[in-house]
Amino acid sequence: MAKFSAFAVAKEAMRSNKGWEKQWENPEPRSSYDVIIVGAGGHGLATAYYLAKEHGITNVAVLEKGWLGGGNTGRNTTIIRSNYLYDESAGMYNHAINLWEGLSQELNYNVMFSQRGVMMIAHNVHDVQVFQRHVHANRLNGVDNKWLTPGEAKAFCPPLSISKSARYPVMGAALQKRGGVARHDAVAWGYARKASEMGVHIIQQCEVKGINRDAKGAVTGVETTRGTIGAKQVGVVAAGHTSVLMEMAGVQMPLESYPLQALVSEPVKPIFPCVVMSNTVHAYISQSDKGELVIGAGTDQYTSYSQTGGLHIATHTLEAICEMFPIFGRMKMLRSWGGIVDVTPDRSPIVAKTPVKGLYVNCGWGTGGFKATPGSGNVFAHTIAKDAPHKINEGLHLERFRTGRLVDEAAAAAVAH
Numbered sequence: 001m002a003k004f005s006a007f008a009v010a011k012e013a014m015r016s017n018k019g020w021e022k023q024w025e026n027p028e029p030r031s032s033y034d035v036i037i038v039g040a041g042g043h044g045l046a047t048a049y050y051l052a053k054e055h056g057i058t059n060v061a062v063l064e065k066g067w068l069g070g071g072n073t074g075r076n077t078t079i080i081r082s083n084y085l086y087d088e089s090a091g092m093y094n095h096a097i098n099l100w101e102g103l104s105q106e107l108n109y110n111v112m113f114s115q116r117g118v119m120m121i122a123h124n125v126h127d128v129q130v131f132q133r134h135v136h137a138n139r140l141n142g143v144d145n146k147w148l149t150p151g152e153a154k155a156f157c158p159p160l161s162i163s164k165s166a167r168y169p170v171m172g173a174a175l176q177k178r179g180g181v182a183r184h185d186a187v188a189w190g191y192a193r194k195a196s197e198m199g200v201h202i203i204q205q206c207e208v209k210g211i212n213r214d215a216k217g218a219v220t221g222v223e224t225t226r227g228t229i230g231a232k233q234v235g236v237v238a239a240g241h242t243s244v245l246m247e248m249a250g251v252q253m254p255l256e257s258y259p260l261q262a263l264v265s266e267p268v269k270p271i272f273p274c275v276v277m278s279n280t281v282h283a284y285i286s287q288s289d290k291g292e293l294v295i296g297a298g299t300d301q302y303t304s305y306s307q308t309g310g311l312h313i314a315t316h317t318l319e320a321i322c323e324m325f326p327i328f329g330r331m332k333m334l335r336s337w338g339g340i341v342d343v344t345p346d347r348s349p350i351v352a353k354t355p356v357k358g359l360y361v362n363c364g365w366g367t368g369g370f371k372a373t374p375g376s377g378n379v380f381a382h383t384i385a386k387d388a389p390h391k392i393n394e395g396l397h398l399e400r401f402r403t404g405r406l407v408d409e410a411a412a413a414a415v416a417h
């Protein structure tokens with residue numbers, strides 16, 4: 001009898017599936033494209049997909065220095081919600097949730113979007129005031145969000161301790177029931193497969209080293225580790241590395257790059273029914289469909305390009321988790337890692353044209369861009385195709401850092417910075 005090998009079975013399944021085959025083709029770059037997207041994370045791949053699907057622009061290359069989805073897209077804790085404070089954010093994140101709700105069907109790929117509810121815990125009077133303000137602002141913007149007493153929070157998430165003697169007692173919670181999680185790498189693979197089917201080239205192991213411009217300053221293409229590639233339009237979607245890339249075209253960005261770390265536990269049977277976040281104690285948690293507890297921390301306190309996990313962060317985060325959920329006190333942890341997030345001064349993203357003709361940028365999602373992936377790609381594709389922002393991203397421009405018209409979402413970022 002042939003020896004069973006799960007790997008061989010998976011490989012065969014990939015070979016016999018036309019979409020997969022194309023996705024892994026890694027084609028030779030053409031000498032030029034209509035549009036080059038730098039970065040094959042979820043946002044870059046979604047941009048390519050919507051350029052092809054909604055604007056008929058298929059002569060597109062997505063250039064990736066590593067492998068697709070190997071950046072923050074494959075490293076995040078997959079929390080999806082839209083309970084931000086300002087109109088600009090409500091527009092963007094609600095647009096994203098609307099797209100999430102039909103994404104598996106649209107891509108014919110199960111992204112495992114699960115609207116199990118996101119609950120943000122308040123541990124002090126300041127938290128209570130801030131979250132209640134968010135609940136009211138969200139409702140005005142048509143975003144679902146609800147205030148819960150400690151007892152109601154425990155009823156929604158039974159493992160939560162609401163002991164009054166806790167160091168940081170639970171004083172209430174804000175619950176967005178429409179929020180939840182999705183499978184992060186499936187999102188990259190799903191967009192990649194559909195974009196590839198429509199003719200988009202997804203070129204991995206192809207690092208962009210320079211951005212070329214003509215005598216008038218307009219973009220003419222890029223220098224890469226696989227040669228010079230021409231394009232009249234270049235979209236930079238390279239979270240964590242945006243400043244480095246934009247500097248190649250002489251544009252200075254208002255960004256800082258920080259590591260953000262996460263970890264998973266050994267897999268256990270279903271125990272945790274929702275997503276819980278606590279900015280005050282620096283921890284957030286959910287359970288993946290594989291059974292692992294998925295746990296994340298606040299950003300590291302120094303700028304760096306490190307993608308590793310550090311024990312000091314894990315320990316601090318796990319102390320917070322065990323205080324909120326004593327039931328997990330004896331769980332073993334499996335692995336930890338980091339991703340590099342780029343953070344703007346107002347903690348809101350930039351999805352915009354730049355002062356350089358033909359150059360566009362999508363960045364600054366910081367600790368919270370996974371949830372935006374479909375919406376971000378959708379409006380960025382519009383911005384490139386029309387050379388003008390979509391109504392949804394018109395407030396998320398670069399000039400706000402010069403004029404001071406900021407979109408201050410520091411509290412809604414909900415992850416300690």
Ligand code: FAD
Pocket residue numbers: 038039040041042043044063064065066067068069070071072073074075076077078079080206207208209237238239240241245260261262296337338339340341365366367368369370371372
């Ligand atoms: P990425 O997926 O990072 O893609 C950018 C790509 O650009 C990378 O693949 C990179 O290799 C490539 N690249 C860089 N430089 C070059 C170059 N010179 N040439 C070619 N390619 C290049 N967000 C949420 O909404 N919810 C969460 O729960 C959440 N948790 C997080 C937890 C962690 C630990 C981390 C690190 C992030 C988390 N985020 C979360 C944030 C979220 O992951 C990111 O905002 C989002 O994934 C960014 O997607 P992206 O496609 O822009 O970037």
Ligand code: PYC
Pocket residue numbers: 077079080081284296367368369413414415
């Ligand atoms: O933005 O919801 C979020 C988030 C959770 C964990 C990291 N970011």
